[in-house]
Amino acid sequence: MTGVADRRGGAGRGAASPPAVDLMDVTKHFGAVEAVRGVNLRIEPGEVVAFLGPNGAGKTTTIDMVLGLTEPSAGDVEVYGSEPRDAVRKGLVSAVMQSGGLLKDLTVAETVAYTAHLFTDTRPPAEVLERAGITSIAGRLVGKCSGGEQQRLRFAMALLPDPDLLLLDEPTQGMDVEGRRSFWAAIRRDAQAGRTIVFATHYLEEADAYADRVVLMRKGEIVADGTASEVKALASGRTVRASLPDACEEALRAISGVDRVEIRGESILVHCTDSDAVARYLLTQTRARDLEITALGLEEAFLALTSAEPGQPLAGAGTGRATDHQTRSRSRTEPRSDIEPYSDHQARSDIEPRSDHQARSDHQARSHIEPRSDHQARSDIEPRSGDGSRAGRRDLRR
Amino acid sequence: MSTPPAVHDPARRASPPLGGFKVALVRLEVRRLLRNRRTIVFTIVVPVLFFLLFGLNSAYASRAVGRGNVSAFIMISMALYGAVLATSSGGAMVSVERLAGWSRQLRITPLQPAAYIAIKMATSLVLGLAAVLAVYTAGILTHKPSMPAELWVATGAALWIGSLLFAAFGLFVGYLLPSENVMQVIGFALMLFSFGGGLFIPLSQFSHPLRVLATYTPLYGLNELVHYPLVQGAFDWTWTANLVAWLVIFTAGATWRFRKDTARI
Ligand SMILES: Nc1ncnc2c1ncn2[C@@H]1O[C@H](COP(=O)(O)OP(=O)(O)OP(=O)(O)O)[C@@H](O)[C@H]1O
Ligand SMILES: [Mg+2]
Numbered sequence: 287m288t289g290v291a292d293r294r295g296g297a298g299r300g301a302a303s304p305p306a307v308d309l310m311d312v313t314k315h316f317g318a319v320e321a322v323r324g325v326n327l328r329i330e331p332g333e334v335v336a337f338l339g340p341n342g343a344g345k346t347t348t349i350d351m352v353l354g355l356t357e358p359s360a361g362d363v364e365v366y367g368s369e370p371r372d373a374v375r376k377g378l379v380s381a382v383m384q385s386g387g388l389l390k391d392l393t394v395a396e397t398v399a400y401t402a403h404l405f406t407d408t409r410p411p412a413e414v415l416e417r418a419g420i421t422s423i424a425g426r427l428v429g430k431c432s433g434g435e436q437q438r439l440r441f442a443m444a445l446l447p448d449p450d451l452l453l454l455d456e457p458t459q460g461m462d463v464e465g466r467r468s469f470w471a472a473i474r475r476d477a478q479a480g481r482t483i484v485f486a487t488h489y490l491e492e493a494d495a496y497a498d499r500v501v502l503m504r505k506g507e508i509v510a511d512g513t514a515s516e517v518k519a520l521a522s523g524r525t526v527r528a529s530l531p532d533a534c535e536e537a538l539r540a541i542s543g544v545d546r547v548e549i550r551g552e553s554i555l556v557h558c559t560d561s562d563a564v565a566r567y568l569l570t571q572t573r574a575r576d577l578e579i580t581a582l583g584l585e586e587a588f589l590a591l592t593s594a595e596p597g598q599p600l601a602g603a604g605t606g607r608a609t610d611h612q613t614r615s616r617s618r619t620e621p622r623s624d625i626e627p628y629s630d631h632q633a634r635s636d637i638e639p640r641s642d643h644q645a646r647s648d649h650q651a652r653s654h655i656e657p658r659s660d661h662q663a664r665s666d667i668e669p670r671s672g673d674g675s676r677a678g679r680r681d682l683r684r
Numbered sequence: 685m686s687t688p689p690a691v692h693d694p695a696r697r698a699s700p701p702l703g704g705f706k707v708a709l710v711r712l713e714v715r716r717l718l719r720n721r722r723t724i725v726f727t728i729v730v731p732v733l734f735f736l737l738f739g740l741n742s743a744y745a746s747r748a749v750g751r752g753n754v755s756a757f758i759m760i761s762m763a764l765y766g767a768v769l770a771t772s773s774g775g776a777m778v779s780v781e782r783l784a785g786w787s788r789q790l791r792i793t794p795l796q797p798a799a800y801i802a803i804k805m806a807t808s809l810v811l812g813l814a815a816v817l818a819v820y821t822a823g824i825l826t827h828k829p830s831m832p833a834e835l836w837v838a839t840g841a842a843l844w845i846g847s848l849l850f851a852a853f854g855l856f857v858g859y860l861l862p863s864e865n866v867m868q869v870i871g872f873a874l875m876l877f878s879f880g881g882g883l884f885i886p887l888s889q890f891s892h893p894l895r896v897l898a899t900y901t902p903l904y905g906l907n908e909l910v911h912y913p914l915v916q917g918a919f920d921w922t923w924t925a926n927l928v929a930w931l932v933i934f935t936a937g938a939t940w941r942f943r944k945d946t947a948r949i
Contacts (some may be wrong), residue, residue, distance in 0.1 A: 353792050375699045375794045381794075386785020391716045403708050403792040406700045447793075 304367030312361035336493035366506035390429030418442035433460035731766030754833025766815030775854020817869025822828030859941030
């Protein structure tokens with residue numbers, strides 16, 4: 287994805303250009319439900335970012351906060367350096383919502399015309415209808431349009447203000463194959479022109495094919511943040527199964543590339559990225575038998591990544607590393623890590639003390655990739671890092 | 685396919701004037717309203733029918749009231765009924781729009797909440813004007829109502845502008861009851877208010893306690909005021925007090941619910 291760096295090189299140069307989206311320690315709860323928990327995310331102009339995560343992960347809530355539809359319970363949201371509401375007022379941001387947002391008793395063309403009148407300066411309505419592929423149904427009442435047609439209409443409306451930042455919440459939901467293809471073709475053209483695009487999706491292929499960067503959410507937290515191929519690499523772990531009486535969990539965890547160990551009676555399940563190392567260890571150092579290695583499919587791996595218990599590091603150990611506030615503040619010259627899977631529970635152990643112990647022991651066990659413990663990190667660095675360190679994190683992605 | 689747009693300079697963008705209020709938007713809103721047959725029957729056909737049923741009695745045409753006749757008096761009442769139905773329906777549209785997520789969609793556009801309310805008010809007034817014109821046209825065509833020409837204009841204008849009070853009522857109810865059935869509630873409430881205001885039956889025919897109660901209902905003051913140019917006689921300041929009090933109540937209620945709504949989620 288060299289285009290990203292190129293575009294960002296143009297847009298990101300100079301201190302004058304603020305990030306398109308800047309979420310700073312953002313938390314949102316609805317009563318007892320913690321929809322978003324301490325999310326830090328900076329999106330630079332020109333990036334195409336996919337939000338992935340299971341139902342209820344907090345994708346829509348995050349997007350709503352960027353749009354100013356929802357106020358964060360704590361933390362700050364900035365869009366192009368200003369309040370989300372201001373950015374919306376200027377037509378800098380528009381969105382395709384996950385549901386609703388249409389009037390049944392207007393026609394497709396009227397809906398677009400209505401929206402066009404709300405902005406000072408828009409693309410011609412005929413043009414956006416064409417780009418969304420709904421010119422032929424322009425005269426139809428919205429209430430009579432199919433789900434996919436309504437989704438295309440939402441897309442047309444979002445294109446009208448010619449926004450710098452386009453947020454799409456499951457934009458292709460309900461679209462047929464052709465609709466999806468032409469939708470993404472239009473998005474790709476926009477992205478090439480330098481528009482910042484953030485989309486939430488449940489289609490891994492879409493994230494894979496169209497996003498420069500994939501942000502994986504689970505239970506209100508960002509658990510991984512990297513390019514699509516990095517997330518795939520992270521996700522494509524393997525499972526080694528074997529029968530081993532009296533297995534020592536600590537020893538298994540110490541093997542390079544092991545993420546997770548399950549012991550069920552005499553059988554053991556080791557999730558890892560380096561299955562050779564695990565197999566070699568099991569066959570040479572233990573009495574393990576009936577050894578079996580299975581590769582995870584992309585979807586299974588996604589599930590594994592997003593369903594792990596909070597506090598459990600999700601590192602694809604071989605190449606990745608768990609991020610914490612310290613990794614984000616590494617200097618610009620340091621080589622980029624491939625992926626930044628992280629659990630904020632580690633970093634925010636002051637808030638979540640119960641996961642602290644586990645997190646620490648994990649870090650010790652995987653000390654070859656995590657030379658510093660979080661406690662040390664936290665003792666000498668500001669958890670809410672300033673702009674310099676945030677820039678550092680961004681640079682990692684270059 | 686056209687060439688993709690270039691990225692804008694954020695500083696170059698401006699918010700629209702008047703918070704986004706535009707006549708073109710009112711026009712689209714009116715077109716929406718006209719598409720809703722139930723609204724049309726409710727606000728235009730029914731008041732005309734009421735006028736034809738109750739206002740054309742030949743005895744009414746010969747009996748004088750102030751500067752006109754009873755038929756003209758009833759025409760004004762029915763036009764008021766139609767106008768307040770129209771404006772409250774217009775206000776209550778917000779209920780359906782919230783349900784459809786349209787209000788939310790509007791919040792990601794530069795349209796200011798106050799401008800949105802102004803659009804709703806203006807749309808309500810257009811429908812209200814249609815209701816007034818329909819009843820007055822029926823009056824002209826049937827030749828029964830009689831009053832000086834300037835009173836047709838004065839009473840028509842007064843009740844049209846006065847019906848704005850019920851746009852606030854419609855907004856209040858529309859924000860209060862998030863359901864598609866809000867129109868039934870409005871229809872029922874306005875029927876009660878119309879009896880209370882003396883639009884259907886003169887208040888003099890009510891028993892004393894009921895008559896006193898009626899003077900506190902929201903249509904009482906407005907109804908008396910719009911008939912005043914025709915009826916003449918002593919001016920009662922309680923009419924104005926009634927109108928102002930209900931205007932304050934409905935506006936405060938609508939503002940309160942509206943604030944809650946925009947702060948929502
Ligand atoms: N208005 C609300 N009131 C109460 N809880 C809410 C509200 N909105 C969202 N939630 C809860 O917050 C959590 C996150 O919801 P959100 O809609 O952000 O998830 P999502 O990642 O978009 O899921 P999906 O993939 O299903 O769209 C869920 O548990 C949801 O039930
Ligand atoms: Mg969602």
